[in-house]
Amino acid sequence: MKKMMITALSVVMAFSLAACGTKSAPDSAAPQTGGATPAPDKKEVTLKVGATAAPHAEILNSIKAKLKEQGVNLEVKEFTDYVQPNVQVFEKQLDANFFQHTPYLEQFNKDKSMNLVTVTGVHIEPFGGYSQKIKKIDELKDGATVAIPSDPSNGGRALALLEKNNLIKLKEGVGVKGTVRDVLENKKNLKFKELEAAMLPRTLGEVDLALINTNYALEAKLVPTKDALFIESNDSPYVNILVSRPDNKDSEAMQKLAKALTSEDVKKFIDEKYKGAVVPAFK
Structure with a gap:
């Protein structure tokens, strides 16, 4: 009887040791990946851009998918006036806007004591x-x-x-x-x-x-x-522009947006959709 109890106790201790050994195994036997942990994916950046519906919001919506592939989530907020898009960029409710031409921006900055800046020119809308x-x-x-x-x-x-x-x-x-x-x-x-x-x-x-x-x-x-x-003729100086603030004009996400807005894809979109009513201002 005593011998049986000793044998049973030995079995229990063996299982306990095995369990402890199994618990620590993942640390010592973890799969190796070249000696380094893979870097996490780069975080997606959201850009909030104000625009009037046509053609500005339509042009922006046409490049959403392309920007998404580049890590930029483009949110387009539509406006029906020419004041709030600038005010909201200045107050940092928006990152940028796309609705106006350079003379309008210059006059607005002067009248409202703001310092909004041009990121890039995109198209001309003959008046x-x-x-x-x-x-x-x-x-x-x-x-x-x-x-x-x-x-x-x-x-x-x-x-x-x-x-x-x-x-x-x-x-x-x-x-x-x-x-x-x-x-x-x-x-x-x-x-x-x-x-x-x-x-x-x-x-x-x-x-x-x-x-x-x-x-x-x-x-x-x-x-x-x-x-x-x-x-107006197509050589009008009233180029419609992407506008932001001095503090975010040169950000990586903003520059990706600017590049997308002046891409061959956007040129094709403008030419095919607006048939001369809107003219690309870039080559």
């Missing part, structure tokens, strides 16, 4: 004159009402386009910085109605002629190359 009441510009009657953007940079741009089409004459040298007060000759006695740019397509039934930014024309289902009575 156009539209009407639901006339088919040709020479049908514009004496005393007709003409709606133009109320912000200084786009308002001046509209007046310069009217001058180019021989409807008015501005003070010499004002160029695209002119205001209604700078109109020297107005042979048709045109009445100017200054409105927020986003509202202009909605006024077409009320005014005789409206000068509309292409992004808002596209949102209103207008085709600039077909529906505009007259339109």
Whole structure:
């Protein structure tokens, strides 16, 4: 009996030792990977970018998948105005925006004491004159009402386009910085109605002629190359730009976004989708 108890005790101790040995085995017998632990995948970076719907948000959405492959998660927030996208970038609610041209940004920075900066130029949207009441510009009657953007940079741009089409004459040298007060000759006695740019397509039934930014024309289902009575030439200096802050302009993620926006894929997307209404500003 005593011998049996000793034998049983020996078996229990053997199992206990085996269990202890098994517990420590993973540390001593772990699979080897060249003597180093694999580095974890690089963390994905999210970029929040504000944009007006067409064409800006559409262009951004077209490159989301490509950026995702490069570790950049692009979030696009759409706006219907030209103020909040800049304010939210300045306040760091957004990382960047894509909706404006250089003259507008320069004027905005000056008026609001901000220091937003250009990351890269992307495309040109030729400005156009539209009407639901006339088919040709020479049908514009004496005393007709003409709606133009109320912000200084786009308002001046509209007046310069009217001058180019021989409807008015501005003070010499004002160029695209002119205001209604700078109109020297107005042979048709045109009445100017200054409105927020986003509202202009909605006024077409009320005014005789409206000068509309292409992004808002596209949102209103207008085709600039077909529906505009007259339109800017493709060599317009109003290049639409990606805008950010000085502190994040040169970040790796921002530069990846800039490169994607000026890629051959985006050029092809713009050419095929907008058919001349939007023109790539890069080669």
